[in-house]
Amino acid sequence: MKFALLPIYLLLLVFNFTGINALESGILKPGGYSEQIVLHTDRDIYITGEKVWFKASCNSLSDDNDSLLSRILYVEIYDQHNNPVARSKFGIQKNTATGSLTIPPDVHTGYYYIRAYTQFLRNYPVWIYPAKLLTLINPGNLSTEQSDANPNQVMIVPEGGKLFTGVTSRIALGISAQLAENIQSAQIKDDQGSEIADVRFLPNGLALVMFTPQGGKNYTLFLTGKGGQVLQKPFPAIYQQGILMTASCNKYSLNIALHHPAGEIPADVSDEYLVEMRSTQFGLLMSRAAAPGKAIDISLDQVPHGFVYLILKDNTNKIVSIQAVYVPEKKHIEIDVETPKSAYKPREYISLTINQPNGIIAGTGLLTVVPEHSQARPVWLPIHAAGNPGLMQNMLNHADLTDTITALQIMALLQLGYPAFNSAEFKAALDQKSALEWLPEMRDAGISGQVVEKKTRRPLPDVLVYAAAINGNQQVHIYKTKADGKFYFTLNHLAHMHHVYVCPKPVDTLDMELMINSDFTNAYPSVPFYSLYVDSTMKRLIDQLYRNNQVGKTFPRFAEKTIEKPNFLPLPDRIPAHSVTLSDYIEMPVMQEVFSEIVPFTTVHQKDKQFVLNLYDDETYTTLTDPLVLLDGIPVFDLNQIMTISPDQVEKISIINKQVYLGEHTLAGIIDIKTKTNNFAGMSFPETSEFIEYQAISPTTIPVFPEHKTSGVADRNPDFRNLLYWDPFVTSEKSNTGFYAPDNCGLYKITINASDGKTRYYGNRLLRISR
Numbered sequence: 001m002k003f004a005l006l007p008i009y010l011l012l013l014v015f016n017f018t019g020i021n022a023l024e025s026g027i028l029k030p031g032g033y034s035e036q037i038v039l040h041t042d043r044d045i046y047i048t049g050e051k052v053w054f055k056a057s058c059n060s061l062s063d064d065n066d067s068l069l070s071r072i073l074y075v076e077i078y079d080q081h082n083n084p085v086a087r088s089k090f091g092i093q094k095n096t097a098t099g100s101l102t103i104p105p106d107v108h109t110g111y112y113y114i115r116a117y118t119q120f121l122r123n124y125p126v127w128i129y130p131a132k133l134l135t136l137i138n139p140g141n142l143s144t145e146q147s148d149a150n151p152n153q154v155m156i157v158p159e160g161g162k163l164f165t166g167v168t169s170r171i172a173l174g175i176s177a178q179l180a181e182n183i184q185s186a187q188i189k190d191d192q193g194s195e196i197a198d199v200r201f202l203p204n205g206l207a208l209v210m211f212t213p214q215g216g217k218n219y220t221l222f223l224t225g226k227g228g229q230v231l232q233k234p235f236p237a238i239y240q241q242g243i244l245m246t247a248s249c250n251k252y253s254l255n256i257a258l259h260h261p262a263g264e265i266p267a268d269v270s271d272e273y274l275v276e277m278r279s280t281q282f283g284l285l286m287s288r289a290a291a292p293g294k295a296i297d298i299s300l301d302q303v304p305h306g307f308v309y310l311i312l313k314d315n316t317n318k319i320v321s322i323q324a325v326y327v328p329e330k331k332h333i334e335i336d337v338e339t340p341k342s343a344y345k346p347r348e349y350i351s352l353t354i355n356q357p358n359g360i361i362a363g364t365g366l367l368t369v370v371p372e373h374s375q376a377r378p379v380w381l382p383i384h385a386a387g388n389p390g391l392m393q394n395m396l397n398h399a400d401l402t403d404t405i406t407a408l409q410i411m412a413l414l415q416l417g418y419p420a421f422n423s424a425e426f427k428a429a430l431d432q433k434s435a436l437e438w439l440p441e442m443r444d445a446g447i448s449g450q451v452v453e454k455k456t457r458r459p460l461p462d463v464l465v466y467a468a469a470i471n472g473n474q475q476v477h478i479y480k481t482k483a484d485g486k487f488y489f490t491l492n493h494l495a496h497m498h499h500v501y502v503c504p505k506p507v508d509t510l511d512m513e514l515m516i517n518s519d520f521t522n523a524y525p526s527v528p529f530y531s532l533y534v535d536s537t538m539k540r541l542i543d544q545l546y547r548n549n550q551v552g553k554t555f556p557r558f559a560e561k562t563i564e565k566p567n568f569l570p571l572p573d574r575i576p577a578h579s580v581t582l583s584d585y586i587e588m589p590v591m592q593e594v595f596s597e598i599v600p601f602t603t604v605h606q607k608d609k610q611f612v613l614n615l616y617d618d619e620t621y622t623t624l625t626d627p628l629v630l631l632d633g634i635p636v637f638d639l640n641q642i643m644t645i646s647p648d649q650v651e652k653i654s655i656i657n658k659q660v661y662l663g664e665h666t667l668a669g670i671i672d673i674k675t676k677t678n679n680f681a682g683m684s685f686p687e688t689s690e691f692i693e694y695q696a697i698s699p700t701t702i703p704v705f706p707e708h709k710t711s712g713v714a715d716r717n718p719d720f721r722n723l724l725y726w727d728p729f730v731t732s733e734k735s736n737t738g739f740y741a742p743d744n745c746g747l748y749k750i751t752i753n754a755s756d757g758k759t760r761y762y763g764n765r766l767l768r769i770s771r
Contacts, residue, residue: 033060033061033067033069034060034061034281034283035058035059035060035061035068035069035070035118035120035121035440036058036059036060036061036281037056037057037058037059037073037116037117037118037121037129037130037394038056038057038130038394038397038755039054039055039056039114039115039116039130039131039132039394040054040055040056040057040132040366040368040753041053041054041114041132041134042054042368042370042723042726043370043371043374043375043722043723044132044133044134044135044374044375045134045135045137045373045374045538045541045542045545046103046134046135046136046137046545047103047136047137047138047139047542047545047546047549047722048103048104048105048106048107048136048137048138048139049102049103049104049105049549050102050103050549050722051100051101051102051103052077052086052100052101052102052103052114052134053098053099053100053703053723053726054075054098054099054100054101054114054116055096055097055098055366055728056073056075056090056092056096056097056098056116056130057095057096057364057755058070058073058092058095058096058097058118059095061281068092068095069120069440069442070092070118070119070120070440070441070442071091071092071093071440071441071442071443071444072089072090072091072092072118072119072441072444072445072697073089073090073091073092073097073116073117073118074087074089074116074117074118074119074519074520074521075087075088075089075090075097075099075101075114075115075116076088076101076114076115076520077101077103077112077113077114077134078112078113078115078524079107079108079110079112079113080110080111080112080113080527080529080530081529082524084520085103085104085107085112086101086102086103086104087101087520087695088101088695088698089445089519089695089696089697089698090697090698090700091444091697091700092118093700094364095364096364096728096729097116097700098700098702098728098729099698099699099700099701100560100701101114103136105138106138107136107138108136108138108141109136109137109138109141109142109143109532110135110136110531110532111133111134111135111136111384111530111532112133112134112135112136113131113132113133113134113391114131114132114134115129115130115131115132115390116129116130116131117129117130117521118440118441119438119439119440119441120438120439120440120441121438122437122438122521123436123437123438124281124282125282125429125430126390126429126521126523126524126525127388127389127390127426127429127525128280128281128282128389128390128393129390130390130393130394130397131388131390131391131394132391132394132395133382133384133385133391135532135538137542137545137546139542139546142534152175152176152179152231153175153176154173154174154175154179154221154223154231154233155172155173155174155175155386155416156171156172156173156221156233156235156236157171157172157174157415157416157418157419158170158171158172158236158415159171159172159244159246159323159415159418160244160245160246160321160323160418161321161418161419161422162236162239162242162244163213163235163236163237163238163239164213164238164239164240164242164244164259164260164261165213165214165215165238165239165240165261166212166213166214166215166261167212167213167244167259167261168210168211168212169210169211169212169213169244169246170208170209170210170246170411170415171188171208171209171210171211171235172206172207172208172411172412172413172415172416173199173201173206173207173208173209173221173412174205174206174207174383174386174412174416175201175205175223176205176383176530176531176533177203177204177205177383177533177535178533178535179205179223179231180201180202180203180204180205181203181535182225182226182227183201183223183224183225183226184224184225184226185198185223185224186198186199186200186201186207186221186222186223186224187199187221187222188209188211188219188220188221188222188235189219189220189222190217190218190219190220191217191218191219191220192217196211196219197209197210197211199221202380202405202409203380204380204381204382204383204409205383206381206383206408206409206412206413206416207412208408208411208412208415213235213238214238215238215240215261217238218234218235218238219234219235219238220232220233220234220235221233221234221235239261240261241260241261242260242261243258243259243260243273243292243312243320244258244259244260245257245258245259245275245290245310245312245320245321245323246259247310247323247325249300249325249326249327249328251300252299252300253297253298253299253300254297254298254300254303254325254327255295255296255297256275256288256290256295256296256297256298256310257294257295257296258273258290258291258292258293258294258312259292260292271291271292272289272291272314272315273289273290273291273312273313273314273315273320274287274288274289274290274312274313274314274317275287275288275289275290275296275310275311275312275313276310276311276313277298277303277308277309277310277311278308278309278311278430279304279308279309280306280307280308280309280389280393282309282429282430285303285304285308286298286302290312300327303327304327305327305328306326306327306393306396306397307324307325307326307327307389307392307393307396307410307414308324308325308327309322309323309324309325309421309430310322310323310324310325311430319427321422322418322421322422322426322427322430323414323415323418323421324389324392324414324417324418324421325414326396326407326410326411326414328407333759333760333761333762334761334762334763335354335355335356335365335752335754335761335762335763336354336355336763337352337353337354337355337750337752337763337764337765338352338353338354338355338765339351339352339353339750339765339767342766342767342768343767343768343769343770344741344767344768344769344770345741345769345770345771346719346741346742346743346744346745346769346771347708347719347740347741347742347743348740348741349708349738349739349740349741350738350739350740350741350767351736351737351738352367352736352737352738352739352750353735353736354367354730354735354736354737354752354763355735356735356761364728364729364730364731364754365730365731365752365753365754365761366727366728366730366751366752366753366754367725367726367727367728367730367737367750367751367752368723368725368726368727368750368751368752369723369724369725369726369739369748369749369750369751369767370722370723370724370748370749370751371541371544371545371722371746371747371748371749372746372747372748372749372766373537373538373541374541374545374722375749375751380409381395381406381409381410381413382395383413383416383530384527384530385413385417386413386414386416386417386420386528387416387417387419387420387421387527387528388417388420388525388527389417389525390525392410392413392414392417396410397755397760420526420527423526425526439488441490443490443492444490444491444492444493444494444696444697445490445491445494445519445696445697446488446489446490446491447467447488447489447491447500447502447516447517447519447692447694448486448487448488448489448516448517449465449486449487449502449514449515449516449517450481450484450485450486450487450515450517451463451465451481451485451487451504451512451513451514451515452485452512452513452515453510453511453512453513454511454512454513455511458485459481459483459484459485459486460481460485460510460512461481461482461483461484461485462480462481463480463481463485463504463505463507463510463512464478464479464480464504464505464665465478465479465480465481465487465489465502465503465504465505465514466478466501466502466503466504466505466635467479467489467491467500467501467502468500468501468630468633468634468635469491469494469498469499469500469633469694470498470499470500470501470632470633470634471498471499474633475491475492475494476628476630476633476635476662477489477490477491477662477663478662478663478665480665481504489502491694491696494694494696494697495696495697495698495699496695496696496698497693497694497695497696498693498694498695498696499691499692499693499694500691500692500694501633501634501635501685501689501690501691502514502516502689502690502692503635503637503685503686503688503689503690504688505635505637506637506638506686506688512688513688514688514689514690516690516692519694519695544744544746545722547720547744548720548721548722548744549722551718551720552720552721552722555717555718555719555720557705557706557717557719557720557721557742559703559704560701560702560703560704561701561702561703561704562699562700562701576654576655576656576672577601577655577656577657577658578599578600578601578654578655578657579652579653579654579655580598580599580600580652580653580654581651581652582594582598582647582648582650582651582652582653583651585598587647587648588647589647590643590647591642591643591644591645591647591650592604592611592643593647594647594650594653595613595653599653599655599671600655600657601615601616601617601618601655601657602614602615602616602655602657602671603615603616603623610639610640611639611640611642611643612625612639613627613629613639613642613671614626614627615627615655615657615668615669615671616657617657617658617659617669618657619658620658624657624658624659624668624669625668626668627655627667627668627669627670627671628660628667628668628669628670628671629642629670629671629673630670630671630672630673631673631675631680631681631683632673632674632675632677632680632681634680634685636683637686638686641683641684642673642683645673645675645681645682645683646681649675649676649677649681650673650674650675650676650681651674651675651676652673652674653671653672653673653674654670654671654672654674655669655670655671655672656669656670657669702726702727702728703723703726705721705724705725705739705740706719706740707740708740718743719740719742719743719744720742720743720744721742721744724739724741724742724748725739725750730752730754741769742769744769745768745769745770745771746768746769747766747767747768748766748767748768748769749764749765749766749767750764750765750766750767751763751764752764
């Protein structure tokens, strides 16, 4: 494949080290900077082949949200086996990233996740990356992917992970939504058959009960189906000794208590403990000494809303247990969305008025209009959130969580996550050192890696590493490795997929190896597999979404607008001093003769059986030794290979016979060889070099919706859409907007979300379209 080259003056881009040097100089204070992302999508249920429109609100966790350093967001959709099915990078502008990912048409029907993160967040465990649950439907194959997951699995998790004699405990219960739909009654009974508690499962399969277990008794959950069948699940064993931590929130404080069975402290059990409170990003918020029988009360003014982790440690600093506790949000401001009427006819204009509290939406809001049930109903939280903190935290940041039923579900989900939070994997993530391995990308996306000595794996400092983008916006970058052998390139102004060549400059005394980091992380949280359950309501919705999608593909009504970034080049006036087209001259047998006879200000000779090319600066009357030689945009260091190329394969040779400044590096001129071939004239490349398919930034796009005018020739083509409206840039000055109704009738939900990182704004309204 031949890669088209731009002229040499477009090839040289200055690599600005200002941002990275600032970080390495200590401006980024350890522990004093962090980032938070809230991820939204237009819907939660999609047909394969559709686009998932997303918006990510990105804030730093400092008092000044404008201090966000990262400028690139990584977004990916992956399945429950942790296989990515779609991924891309997006620019963050004014603390917002927005765009879309296309769902491949051949993926299985089932549950998937979409998540977002910055390179800086890769310093943290993957558990904290914000995520959302998606349901993807493949109309060609509605059978869902199966795994070892048992649809009749019943989870019973007591608070603190154990039941203790004589200690009143909250018990979280979790079953599949399919099983919950078929349960007629549920009771907890002891081994004498006495009913201890009646259990009421919510439609999503969650329940929360409280009782005091007695020593010497066993307990069982009895689930009676609508057909009379009974499913039994024994409760965990009851402990007679140990330590239990409980936590609860009221309006004013978080209460933490330690308990021993039957309220007695055995002589051989320590009464000295430490409770650490950590944020969802695992940062230490506070610590308190604790002892059984002595409650700890912490004012909610000192605790961030959402959920926090409580880590109980004994007097040897060993983790006894980890619990997640939900702290209700302090500020939640309702936004009223008004329409002149509640029902409209197809193609009628629908005007919206957003009544903002005090006339202000802090930050930028997101306005969506989609079929009613295509967004997960915030009343019933997905059981998938149990044990997946990124999913839970993102859900709490954009759902309507004001009623007591929702609070009950949150407590149940966090409690069901107890086994995951106390797993070895999670504890390792919690204790991960806070060393800064990944710097914020303060400009465009880039490529990073390390150069090491091949045999000893010793990092190699002060090695020049070259990177060349060889299609589209041509670029060459140079980086000198640091003391740890690491390098980083910012690839300015690239979009979509690119071929990039990376190679360290050879050093005779070193046997080097090049290691390039994956730009997307390959780490995923370990969460249980859930088989998709399609009930009657979802079947009707799937039919509607599929019909709209098929009609929409046949009669396209949907367009996109791309928001182009300014594309400037730092050296617009750097043009070749001389350019020679070989076809203008008589044929020459070898490249050595070409350089000697027709390329001006160039000399060629051999030294120790190696060819050497030099340039002569006719302005300063100096010789430029070791100029940068490019072959179809690729840096070449072995000039013997250049001399083996047949001149009839070369189209043009251009030179810059003066010093060229590329970032902090000074080049002794440039010789640019452009061939007629699609394989670099058959040249072989060093073993230390790499050609990579590099995914650059996807341009910011927003959907453009049809406008049905009341005048003019009638449009007979149908208008069926699953996304009626999407505006990710609602601001305080934008209180009036509108869109045209499609031809597909039904109920639609208008939703607006906004946040400034501290206060959350939320509003919704139902709208009917009927003939």
